[in-house]
Amino acid sequence: MSGTGRNSLFLLVIYLGGLIFGVGLAISGMAKPEVVLDFLQFEDFGLLFVMGGAAIVTGITFAVATRYLDRAPLTGDTYKRRLKSFDRNVVIGGSIFGVGWGLSGICPGAAYASVGIGNYPILWAIAGMFIGAYAQGYWRTLRSTTAETATETPSD
């Protein structure tokens, strides 16, 4: 992605997309930890329709765009699917995230939406997310620096 396409139209579209995303999270109830916990405790299975409905829409969009469309109008970038490489961190990270989600009932996007409905106690969770993101970044930087000094391999 080029860094030059950051004009006001680009940011407006990002904002509008975020706005629709946020309306959706608020309607779906995911902005409320109680609703998520009811799902995880098998008391209300409605959340399946949130993730399922959203994934079907993005699935169709990705399939159509990668097959039939050329380049994104605002950046000139080609359309790609979201394919991340698999390693054990995917499973370790998913496990840690799962324990955190099950304890708090909130995930990052839903936490931002929760602020929007005036749920100020959710700032505890957002503060925690920043602390957690900082801790893993600090630790991984430290570890890669140590490894680099030892083997003298260049960082990516």
Place this chain on the structure above:
Amino acid sequence: MNAFVSLLALGDPFPRGVLPYLVGGLLVGLGASVIYLSTGIIAGASTFLESTLSYVSSVERFNRFKYVNSRGWRFVFTAGIVSGATVYMLVSGSGVWTTDVQWWRLLVGGVLVGVGTRLGKGCTSGHGVCGVGSLSNTSLVNVATFLVFAIGTAQLVQALGVAP
């Protein structure tokens, strides 16, 4: 198991109905699609945590090109999510809502979410919505993992008598 039995006794797997969940989910997908079709960007919510840390931290990982280069629009994306939820609150007349979940659950859970989503390369939106929408095996494995651990944790905490 208790929860499952009580669910069968209640007989209603969707006590709040299905429609708000479905409509909400479709809109989440639509928001991601608007951004994707216009810019080619596959939006995820948790990268915002690291890209925003690059404003205030000199730790090398947060100052990688991909974070510094995207931190501006990721901030705008998050501002959009916050204001979208506010728009819904105002239009629906639902009023301000606050959670009863205890602060320590939010804080400790939040820390684990922060570590886990960044280590695991994504969260509910990145892996759960966009990764699953891409039929990515990595994302499917990640989602299955976090669902199993989240269900186990929530049911354990409930069984220990913590509510809410």
